[in-house]
Amino acid sequence: MPSLLPTPRLSRRHRRTLAATAGTAVLAIVVLANQPSARDAAHPQARAAAARPVGRADTGPPRTPAPVLALLHRHVAFTDESAAHRGAPGVDALAGILVDVDTGAILWARNPHQALPPASTTKVLSSLVALENFAPDMLVTVTADALHQAGDETRMGLVVGNRLTVRELLSGMLLVSGNDAADAMAVDTAGMDPFVAAMNRQLEALGLHDSHFVTPVGLDDPAQLASAYDLAAVAATDVTTFPVFRQIVSQTYAALPASDLHQEFDLTNLNRLLRIYPAATGIKPGWTGDAGACLVGMAERDGHRLISVLLNSSRVYTDSRDLLDWGFVEEGLPSLLPPPTPQR
Numbered sequence: 001m002p003s004l005l006p007t008p009r010l011s012r013r014h015r016r017t018l019a020a021t022a023g024t025a026v027l028a029i030v031v032l033a034n035q036p037s038a039r040d041a042a043h044p045q046a047r048a049a050a051a052r053p054v055g056r057a058d059t060g061p062p063r064t065p066a067p068v069l070a071l072l073h074r075h076v077a078f079t080d081e082s083a084a085h086r087g088a089p090g091v092d093a094l095a096g097i098l099v100d101v102d103t104g105a106i107l108w109a110r111n112p113h114q115a116l117p118p119a120s121t122t123k124v125l126s127s128l129v130a131l132e133n134f135a136p137d138m139l140v141t142v143t144a145d146a147l148h149q150a151g152d153e154t155r156m157g158l159v160v161g162n163r164l165t166v167r168e169l170l171s172g173m174l175l176v177s178g179n180d181a182a183d184a185m186a187v188d189t190a191g192m193d194p195f196v197a198a199m200n201r202q203l204e205a206l207g208l209h210d211s212h213f214v215t216p217v218g219l220d221d222p223a224q225l226a227s228a229y230d231l232a233a234v235a236a237t238d239v240t241t242f243p244v245f246r247q248i249v250s251q252t253y254a255a256l257p258a259s260d261l262h263q264e265f266d267l268t269n270l271n272r273l274l275r276i277y278p279a280a281t282g283i284k285p286g287w288t289g290d291a292g293a294c295l296v297g298m299a300e301r302d303g304h305r306l307i308s309v310l311l312n313s314s315r316v317y318t319d320s321r322d323l324l325d326w327g328f329v330e331e332g333l334p335s336l337l338p339p340p341t342p343q344r
Helices: 011-034 038-042 044-051 119-133 165-173 180-187 192-205 227-239 243-249 316-330
Strands: 091-099 103-110 139-141 163-165 255-256 267-270 280-288 292-301 302-313
Touching: 038 302, 091 163, 091 227, 103 227, 103 316, 119 180, 119 192, 119 227, 119 243, 119 280, 119 292, 119 302, 165 243, 165 255, 165 267, 165 280, 180 192, 192 292, 227 243, 227 280, 227 292, 243 280, 280 316, 292 316, 302 316
Parallel strands: none
Antiparallel strands: 091 103, 091 302, 139 163, 255 267, 280 292, 292 302
C-alpha cells in the first residue's frame, strides 16, 4: 500500500547543489565514453587522426605532375580495294588485313575492324610512343619497379641497375618480345600510367578508334583489344617515320656487347617470317592464350611494301607468307614461292 506520509521539501539552495552535482557526473560520463581505448590509441592511424587538426585538409608534399608525352599527329586511312583483288589464298585467322603501305590500298581483309586480344603485337604501338618521345641513344636506367614479370612471360633478361639506350630496349622489345624491356621503357621514362595513356591518345591522333590498351606489353586483359586495321596503320606509321624501327625489326639476330652499363644480350628474332619468305622485312609476332597466334608481317619487293596482320590464327607464319606473296602477284610481280605440288 503506498505511503501516505508527506515528502519533506528541500530548500532552494539544496536543489541547486544537487542539480550541479548531477550535471558534472553526466559530463564526466560523456567525456570518458568518447575517449579512444588503449588498443585504438596504439594504432598508427588512430594516433595520426588524433594529431590531425580538426577542420583542416591533409597537406602532403607537393605532387609532381604526370608528364604529358608528345603525339605524332597523322591521319592514317586505308582505301578498301579488296573487291578488285580476288583469289586470295585460304587464311585461317579470325581477323586480318593486307595493305599496300605506299598506296594505302587494302588488298584483302577479314573482319578488319573487329577488336581482339593483340598479344605482343601491342609493342608496335609502344615502340611508336617511345620513338616519338625519346631519342634512340637516350639512356634508361632499369629500376625494380619495372621488373615484375611473371615466370612465364618473355623477357630480355634485364636486372636492376642496367642502363640501356632506347634503341637497345626496343631491340629487346621487338626481337625477343621482352616484356621487361617494354615495362622499363614505360616505367623508367614517363611512368606506366602516363605512357599507356599516351598509347591510347596516339591512336586517336592517327584517327584510329577500334583499339584500346592497358599495358605496353600485350598480356591478356579484357580491356586490351586491337583491330587488324589499327595494327596495320600503326605499323605503317612506324616503318614510314622511324628508320631505327625498320632496322631493328628486319634483323634476324642482334648482339648487345657487355659494357660498364649492362651485361651482354644475345637477341634472336622470334619472327619466323624472316626465315621462310625471302622478301620479308619484319615486323612483330605475338601469342597468348586468349589471342592465339598473331603476326604483323611486312615484305618489300621492287619498291612495293606490303603489311599483313593476322589475329588468332593456327598457321600464322605460312598464311602470312602466302598472303604477302599473293599481294605481290596482284601487283604484277612473280611469285617467290615454289608452285604447289600437283595432287594425284
